[in-house]
Amino acid sequence: MGRMMAVEAATTGRFRFPGARGVCVVGIAIVVAFLAPRADAIQARVSLPNGDVYSGEWLRSDGSQFRIRLDDGQELQLFLPAGGIVQFLDAEGGVAPEATQRLRAAWEALELGLPDVAESNLREAIALSPRFAAGHFELAALLESRESSEASRHYVLAAQLDPVAYPITDKIQEEATEYLAQGDYVSAAIALAAFAKAFPGDPYASEAAHNAARYFGENIDASPDVQMQALEAYEYAMGTFPEHPFAEENLFALGRLYGSMEDHARAQFTLAEFLSLYPGSPYEARAHLALGYAYLGMGDMDGVVREASWVMAQTMDEGLRGEALALSSEVAWSVYTMEDGLAHDTVFAVAPDGADTWIGTVKGITKFDLSYGAPLALDIGNLARETIIRSFAVSPSNVWVGTSGIGLLRQNKATGAVTEYGPMDGLPRGIDAIVMDDRDVWVGGVDKLARYSRLDGRWTTFTEEEGFEGVHANALVLTPESLWIGTKHKGVIRLDRDLMIWQTYTPRDSGLGGDSITSMIATDTGIVATWYTTVSQGFRTNSQGYSTWNDAEQSWTAFPFGQDDIAPEDIHAAYADGTLWVATGEALLMQQPDGKWGTYEYPIEVRGSRIHSVTPDGQYVWIGTDAGLARVNTQMFERVSDGE
Numbered sequence: 001m002g003r004m005m006a007v008e009a010a011t012t013g014r015f016r017f018p019g020a021r022g023v024c025v026v027g028i029a030i031v032v033a034f035l036a037p038r039a040d041a042i043q044a045r046v047s048l049p050n051g052d053v054y055s056g057e058w059l060r061s062d063g064s065q066f067r068i069r070l071d072d073g074q075e076l077q078l079f080l081p082a083g084g085i086v087q088f089l090d091a092e093g094g095v096a097p098e099a100t101q102r103l104r105a106a107w108e109a110l111e112l113g114l115p116d117v118a119e120s121n122l123r124e125a126i127a128l129s130p131r132f133a134a135g136h137f138e139l140a141a142l143l144e145s146r147e148s149s150e151a152s153r154h155y156v157l158a159a160q161l162d163p164v165a166y167p168i169t170d171k172i173q174e175e176a177t178e179y180l181a182q183g184d185y186v187s188a189a190i191a192l193a194a195f196a197k198a199f200p201g202d203p204y205a206s207e208a209a210h211n212a213a214r215y216f217g218e219n220i221d222a223s224p225d226v227q228m229q230a231l232e233a234y235e236y237a238m239g240t241f242p243e244h245p246f247a248e249e250n251l252f253a254l255g256r257l258y259g260s261m262e263d264h265a266r267a268q269f270t271l272a273e274f275l276s277l278y279p280g281s282p283y284e285a286r287a288h289l290a291l292g293y294a295y296l297g298m299g300d301m302d303g304v305v306r307e308a309s310w311v312m313a314q315t316m317d318e319g320l321r322g323e324a325l326a327l328s329s330e331v332a333w334s335v336y337t338m339e340d341g342l343a344h345d346t347v348f349a350v351a352p353d354g355a356d357t358w359i360g361t362v363k364g365i366t367k368f369d370l371s372y373g374a375p376l377a378l379d380i381g382n383l384a385r386e387t388i389i390r391s392f393a394v395s396p397s398n399v400w401v402g403t404s405g406i407g408l409l410r411q412n413k414a415t416g417a418v419t420e421y422g423p424m425d426g427l428p429r430g431i432d433a434i435v436m437d438d439r440d441v442w443v444g445g446v447d448k449l450a451r452y453s454r455l456d457g458r459w460t461t462f463t464e465e466e467g468f469e470g471v472h473a474n475a476l477v478l479t480p481e482s483l484w485i486g487t488k489h490k491g492v493i494r495l496d497r498d499l500m501i502w503q504t505y506t507p508r509d510s511g512l513g514g515d516s517i518t519s520m521i522a523t524d525t526g527i528v529a530t531w532y533t534t535v536s537q538g539f540r541t542n543s544q545g546y547s548t549w550n551d552a553e554q555s556w557t558a559f560p561f562g563q564d565d566i567a568p569e570d571i572h573a574a575y576a577d578g579t580l581w582v583a584t585g586e587a588l589l590m591q592q593p594d595g596k597w598g599t600y601e602y603p604i605e606v607r608g609s610r611i612h613s614v615t616p617d618g619q620y621v622w623i624g625t626d627a628g629l630a631r632v633n634t635q636m637f638e639r640v641s642d643g644e
Contacts, residue, residue: 046078047197049232054078099129106138118142133161144175149184151175152191156198168195169204176211186226189215193233200240209237210246217253227261248274252283256290264297285315292327301331326601329632333603337628342366347624351392351399352617358399359629360389365401393434393441400441402431408443426450426461433476433486442483444473449485468493468502475520477527486517486529492556505556507533513547513558519572519613523580526551530582531558532568544568546582567610576616583614583623588632606630 046054046068054076059067067077102125109118122139125132140154152175159168172195179188189212195202196209216230234254238247251274258267271291275284288307295303304327311324337345342361349360357368364386391402401409407422408431421427428445435442441452447470449462462468471493475486485493491506505512514531521528527549545560561571566585574581580591588600601607602623609627616622623630 048078049229095129095132099125099132099135102128103132103135103138106142110142115142115146131161133158133166136161137166149187149190152187152194155191156194160198163199168199169202172208173204176215180215185215185218186229189213189229189233193229193236196240197236206237206241206244207246209233209241210244210250213237213250213253214246217250217257227257230257231261248278248281249283251277252281252287252290255287255294259290259294259297262297264294267291267294268298285311285317285320288314289320289323289327292324296327296330304328304331325599329601329603332600332633334631334633335603335605335628336368336631337605341368342629345628346612346626347629348612349389349391349402350613350615350617350622350624350629351394352615352622353394353399357617357622358392358394360392360401360624362388365389390430390432391434393436395436400434400436402434402443402445404430407431408434421452421459425459427459432472432474435476435478435483437478440478442476442478444476444485446472449473468495475517475529477520477522479522479527484520484522484527484529486520488516491515492517492520492529507558510556511547511558512556513545513560514543516569518569519574521573521575523575524578528573528575528580529556530571530573532571544571544584546571546573570611572611572614574614574616574621579616581614581616581621583611585611588614588621588623590634600632600634603630 048054054068054070056071057069059069059075067075069075102121106118106121106125109115109121119139119142122135122142125135126139129135136154137158140151140158143151143154152172155166155168155171155175158166172191175191176188179185179191192208192212192215196205196212199205202208213230213233213236216226216233231254234250234257237244237250238254241247251270255267255271255274258264258270268291271287271294274281274287275291278284281287288310292304292307292311295301295307308324308328311320315321336342342359343366344361344363346362347359348362349358351358351360355369359366359368387406388404389401390404393400397413399411399413401411403409407420407425407427407429410419410421411417412419423429426448427443427450428448430445431443432446433444436454438454440454443450443452447463449468451460451462452458453460464470471490472488473485474488477484477486481497483495483497485495487493491504491510491512494503494505495501496503507513507515512529512531514533516532517529518532519530525548528546529549530544530546532544543560545558547556547558549556561584570583570585572583574583578593582589582591587602590598590600592598600621606623606625606627609625611623611625613624614621615624619633619635621632621634623632
């Protein structure tokens with residue numbers, strides 16, 4: 001568009017902008033008079049969003065495709081995507097008369113309500129004269145009215161060709177605002193990015209570049225294509241306008257974008273740079289969290305714990321603290337399944353034994369030898385005969401194994417010899433619980449309780465006739481004075497070992513909380529029993545919780561959890577080193593001596609599965625589930641909690 005045309009339009013007030021659809025005779029005359037076609041070729045440079053650049057003689061364009069003859073004579077026809085930039089290298093150029101005729105025909109078509117015809121004429125005008133600024137502008141206005149994101153590129157081209165006649169800053173701002181009002185962040189970003197690249201010297205260019213990056217960033221998870229456009233926008237904004245006020249936010253966003261694209265090394269570098277450049281930033285905690293995820297992707301577990309620890313120690317935002325805890329879980333938890341050597345994925349019992357760990361499944365026993373630094377599964381299947389393993393008790397010399405179906409097994413650890421005890425010895429076929437001390441080995445199952453004297457090797461069976469009610473003995477705890485028996489549907493039974501006196505505790509008469517006991521343990525302060533109930537005051541419920549025994553008051557205190565949406569029997573407790581562990585269907589809970597609880601979210605592999613047991617083992621806690629054996633390194637959580 002010639003400079004004289006712009007001057008004439010300004011003085012007459014008859015130059016057309018979008019909305020003025022009448023024929024501008026004076027304007028057309030000026031175009032014809034002052035922009036006569038030139039005989040020499042039009043030189044152009046085309047920059048594509050992927051970084052490719054083509055320079056040569058401009059041959060033709062229909063708005064979406066262009067033809068160009070390269071310097072070596074090769075002709076190319078290429079698609080010009082959104083964000084592509086065309087720069088015409090000759091300063092004078094010309095507009096063919098045929099192009100102005102097409103422009104006039106387009107205006108007439110619009111007056112007649114024929115936008116398709118108008119668009120066709122405008123694209124032909126541009127094809128005839130690619131440097132026809134008015135053609136690009138009119139096509140842009142028409143495309144904008146049709147809500148096409150292609151409009152931005154033609155506005156930019158018009159402004160490139162004649163920035164005096166077509167100042168574009170306000171137009172781009174207006175267009176981006178309209179897209180944003182529609183929730184179309186991608187189109188807004190495309191418009192702003194094209195403008196910033198075409199006019200880097202414009203006062204609005206830096207803000208446009210950074211806003212483009214921000215708006216692309218709102219949709220970084222939409223598609224790989226949008227991610228690539230966002231990446232280009234971020235890198236351009238940060239590289240060209242590093243001092244803009246949005247640079248802080250966008251450098252952080254760029255690091256997150258690299259993480260979303262699983263480019264963890266670049267994410268780590270960018271986020272570390274951000275934390276170095278902007279200490280105390282409002283995005284600091286989130287940057288540390290994102291950096292933790294980058295370390296996770298790189299396999300740097302110490303880095304994960306370090307960043308999660310920082311978040312836990314330095315921010316009071318509970319949402320971010322929860323994310324940090326969940327992130328640490330990715331490091332702290334391990335899950336073992338049949339693929340790792342388990343006899344079966346359903347695990348009922350776990351018994352630590354020095355460097356070994358005995359695992360009871362529905363298909364026999366697996367022993368993990370952890371002395372190698374990684375689990376090594378050692379199948380000793382004949383011991384269990386492919387039966388369900390319900391319980392263990394381990395001594396320095398023997399391993400006692402409770403099964404469903406064949407009774408009790410004892411293996412001599414030194415020789416490997418196996419001794420079987422079953423119904424012929426007065427034992428139940430199903431052994432759900434085993435406990436022992438220097439005096440006795442006690443086993444409990446369906447309708448029976450039995451004692452093995454370690455002094456004389458004799459069995460004694462307790463049934464209803466001997467004072468033991470015929471109930472399902474599901475959990476056992478030994479103290480010097482008493483045997484505590486947790487039952488299914490009958491509460492807790494206490495046996496005075498010297499006087500052989502039986503005492504029964506139920507929710508109705510002792511405050512126990514539930515009538516079905518899933519586990520029972522001895523702590524430094526007394527007995528803890530986990531329970532559930534399916535019937536309460538005549539109504540079916542799914543309540544669960546734990547109860548503590550007060551020896552002085554001879555009563556229980558119940559602590560219900562109220563997790564009605566999970567299996568009520570999914571609750572088990574264990575105790576070690578002053579810490580009470582409670583595994584529920586939702587999470588592993590930890591109660592420290594000060595009474596405060598911590599929550600360990602299960603890993604995704606076992607989340608939602610049935611819980612059968614919880615077993616502390618030094619720095620680890622084992623969880624037996626239907627989806628495998630989960631092990632959590634509690635020291636990882638302690639590091640996070642302590643902010644180390």
